[in-house]
Amino acid sequence: MATDTRRAVVDLLGRYGILLAFLLQVLIFSQLSPYFMTGENLLNVSLQASINAIIAAGMTFVILTAGIDLSVGSVVALAGIVATTVCKVDLPFPLNIGAGIAAGLLFGTLSGLGGGLFVTRFRITPFIITLALMTIWRGAAFVVTDGRPVWELPAEFASLGGGRLGGIPVPTIVMLAVYAVAHVVLTRTRFGRYVYAVGGNIEAARLAGVRPQRILLAVYAISGVLSAVSGILLASRMNSGQPNAGGMYELDAIAAVVVGGTSLQGGRGTLVGTFIGAMLIAVLRNGLNLMNVSSYLQQVIVGLVILLATMIDQAKKT
Amino acid sequence: MIPDPDSRSLLEMCGIVKEYPGVTALRGVSFDVRSGEVHCLVGENGAGKSTLTGILAGAVRRTAGDIFVEGRSTDIASPIDALRRGIGMIYQESRLVPELTVAENIALGREPRSAGGVLIDRAAVRRIAEKVLSDLGEDIPVTARARDLDSAQQQIVEIAKAFARDLRVLVLDEPTAALTEREKLRLFALIRGVQAKGTGIIYISHRLEEIFEIGDRVTVLRDGEAVGTRDVADVDRAALIRMMVGRDLDKEYPKEDAERGAPLLELRDLSTRDVHNVSFAVHAGEIFGIAGLIGSGKVELSRALFGEQRSTGGALYIDGTAAEFSSPADAIAKGVALLTEDRNALGLLMNMSVAENITLSSLGAHRRRGFVNRAMEQRTAEAYTALLKIKTPSSDTSVAALSGGNRQKVILARWLNTGAKVLVFNEPTAGVDVGAKFEIYTHIVRLAKEGKAVVLLSSDLPELLGMCDRIGVMCHGRMTGILEREKATQENIMELATPDDTGARHGN
Incomplete structure (x- = not known):
């Protein structure tokens, strides 16, 4: 009986551990700071979380195939620069903004396809090729801008990241839309099922008729395009294309995915988990800010929480 | 058990039992090696040879039974323990460290030390290696790196490594698998030299002709039991094959005849990297068996039917239309299914x-x-x-x-x-218990009756004989024969599957 109860608790922790940790955190901060539970602060948290959460959604696809994408932070920077540069061309509104967004997204897609091509065709490990892309795009971002931000954008550009619709920040809406679509793709389409199959056992998947190369190309393209979405939103919030934007974002995204319970070995994980993981990290940062915890100490605490959350996740496997 | 007091046995295994969860690999096998003899061990895949030698090498723990080394009851707990008792293994593939020299490989794990036991005494390492190799009558430079040696030289270094440890019993597991005919003769000469020094040799091979060349006695294992031990001089090839496979077929197989329809799968001189000029046709309602030993090209053939190996010649027809698959997905789209091994x-x-x-x-x-x-x-x-x-x-x-x-x-x-119209089953009943086996057979028969073409690859000969309308036999990447159900016996399958030496050389 006692072991049964223990099993049940461990089971519950495994299944809902991250959610419980997240709710616990919300409870603690709402007690410690009166400002925390206000609508304005929560919208603010969602805005702050959105950039990382959107990248992490793409990262989830990649990690589900047992891959990794380290290039996302540099894609954020370069997609922002491409988008801001293109939207300065002499076109009437909204064509200029549309062209900028399209160019940024195109860059992200091509970057992802390129990385995916190296993984599938030339059998370079994802870690290495995306590490190379991370360095290349970061360097390129400085080369094409000569190290200076892209300024003097059309006035409308800033409303992408800074605007609100019905009181809700645009990046928050984009994030929710991305998660809704991506969740359906992953759980309700053949492609989504194949992503799990490839991550579970690529050989067995291939022998069952899956074409793993196509699936791998697609997940890196998804990661690239979602990084570009974040890059454009970020550039808009900063009202400039910054070559140093998105530094270390790859690690934040990986942290959200892993905290959300997705296995780095591939084949197991959900977007709901990643979403909660991203929110957990954002709430933690926000709460610590409200409590005036120094940013140095914040890093230590965030690191510890990532560790703790992952250990809770491990509990279900033993 | 007490060993026979006047036994000349260096090593004796009595009533060895090995049980794995759900499977009994060895059911009371007794086996012995005398000083200066080559005792061959033969049997089908899964008969228990590797379990038995694994126990000797200390890699597998026995469930029951006794082991006597030179008359003393012994427990072999680990590979190091086996070496300490004078039992050495030489595997089919070289286990030398490629980046180390011949001398370093020979001394590996027991390097002589100098400077108060801290540093390796390199001069002594070389001296020991040179002595062992010259005792064996071989002149391989001891400073050469292992990776630069050919397969035969690597085998010799493995043997030298065993000898540097003063071994009394040497187990050779398929040592000629990677060797050419000339290298094989050199190895045999070496074995005879070792034998003359009084070492007992256990020799495992699928190549029956080798047993007649080098063996003194032969023990046949089947289904985890020792079927018998004979002096090599008293048996012939056919008798050995009978001992290896001989088993009466009862109603283990729910085979029923199905109406034979159009050919659904046809190979005309199909060649890939690993299979050569294979031709056969499987009709609707037919179960076509493919037999062959490990390395015969049987598995590769099944892969070729599934878009896993590019064809280099010949043609493949599915339901009468020429087909070329570049991936399993293509093959599935055309109605082929492969159940992997x-x-x-x-x-x-x-x-x-x-x-x-x-x-x-x-x-x-x-x-x-x-x-x-x-x-x-x-x-x-x-x-x-x-x-x-x-x-x-x-x-x-x-x-x-x-x-x-x-x-x-x-x-x-x-x-x-x-x-799927064409279903290729690769070892469908391996590791499956008897009840589930029968059910799987029932479904295979039903598929044939529904008008599918079934290809059944198996290393279980009774299964092939019991289930198939015709059996194609693979050897060295070629189909050496196709036997009709009435004509097929375990003996003639084994005859076609076992490479004789002329055939082996042709195959490569």
Whole structure:
């Protein structure tokens, strides 16, 4: 009986551990700071979380195939620069903004396809090729801008990241839309099922008729395009294309995915988990800010929480 | 048991039993090696040879039985323990460290030390290696790196390594598999030299002719039992084959004759990297068996039918139309299914449920308006769990929770649901218990009666004889013969499957 109860608790922790940790955190901060539970602060948290959460959604696809994408932070920077540069061309509104967004997204897609091509065709490990892309795009971002931000954008550009619709920040809406679509793709389409199959056992998947190369190309393209979405939103919030934007974002995204319970070995994980993981990290940062915890100490605490959350996740496997 | 007091045995194994969970690999095998003899060990794959030698080498722990080394009861607990008792193993593939020199490999693990035991005494390492090699009458430079040696030289270094340890018993497991005829003769000369020094040699080989060349006695293992030990001079090849496979067939197989239809699968002189000029046709309603030893090209042939190996010549016809597959997905689209030999590593997705595993190859048919429909998936999965009697708590259960036979049925369900016309079964009953075996056979027979073409690859000869209408035998990448059901016997299959030396050289 006692072991049964223990099993049940461990089971519950495994299944809902991250959610419980997240709710616990919300409870603690709402007690410690009166400002925390206000609508304005929560919208603010969602805005702050959105950039990382959107990248992490793409990262989830990649990690589900047992891959990794380290290039996302540099894609954020370069997609922002491409988008801001293109939207300065002499076109009437909204064509200029549309062209900028399209160019940024195109860059992200091509970057992802390129990385995916190296993984599938030339059998370079994802870690290495995306590490190379991370360095290349970061360097390129400085080369094409000569190290200076892209300024003097059309006035409308800033409303992408800074605007609100019905009181809700645009990046928050984009994030929710991305998660809704991506969740359906992953759980309700053949492609989504194949992503799990490839991550579970690529050989067995291939022998069952899956074409793993196509699936791998697609997940890196998804990661690239979602990084570009974040890059454009970020550039808009900063009202400039910054070559140093998105530094270390790859690690934040990986942290959200892993905290959300997705296995780095591939084949197991959900977007709901990643979403909660991203929110957990954002709430933690926000709460610590409200409590005036120094940013140095914040890093230590965030690191510890990532560790703790992952250990809770491990509990279900033993 | 007490060993015979005037036994000349260096090593004696009495009543050795090895049980794995659910399987008995050895059922009371007794075996001995005398000083200065070559004792050959033969048997089909899975007969228990490697388990027996694994016990000797300290890699496998026995469940019961006694081991006597030079008359003293002994327990071999680890590979190091085996070496300490003077028992050495030489494997088919070299286990030398490629980056180390010959001398360093020979001394590996027992390097002589200098400077108060801190540094390796390199001069002594070389001296020891040179002495051992010259004792064996070989002149391989001891400073050469192992990776620069050819296969035969590597074998010799392995033997020298064993000798530097002062071994009394040497086990050679398929030592000639990678050797040419000349290298083999050199190895045999070396074995005779070693034999003259009084070492006992256990020699394992699939190549029966080698037993007559080098062996003094031969023991045949079958299904984990020692069928008999004979002086090599008293047996012939046919007798050995009979001992290896001889087993009466009873009604283990629910074979029924089906109406033979049009050819659904046809190979005309098909060649790939590993198979050469293979021709045969399998008709609707027919079960076509493929026999062959490990390395015969049997598995490669099944892969060639599934778009896994590019054809380099000849043609493949599916249902009368020429087909060229560049991937399994292509083959599946044309109605071919392959049940791989290793259902765990190459078949199932362990991260998925029973239902998801069943529908994986036919997901397209489980969609509505582009989206995978879970209810349809459930219905398919439940229909097959009922039809195939898959024992699972529910179709949402992880497939990893199922037993071997049920896992195999999940894979079978996956392929049945693709509507394949040609089904290639590769070792479908390996590791499956007797009851589930019979059920799988029943389904194979039913598929044939429904007008499918079935190809059955198996290393279980009674299974092939019991289930197939015709049996093609592979050897060295070629089909050496096709036997009609009435004419097929274990003896003539083995005859076609076992390379004689002239055939072996042709094959390469």
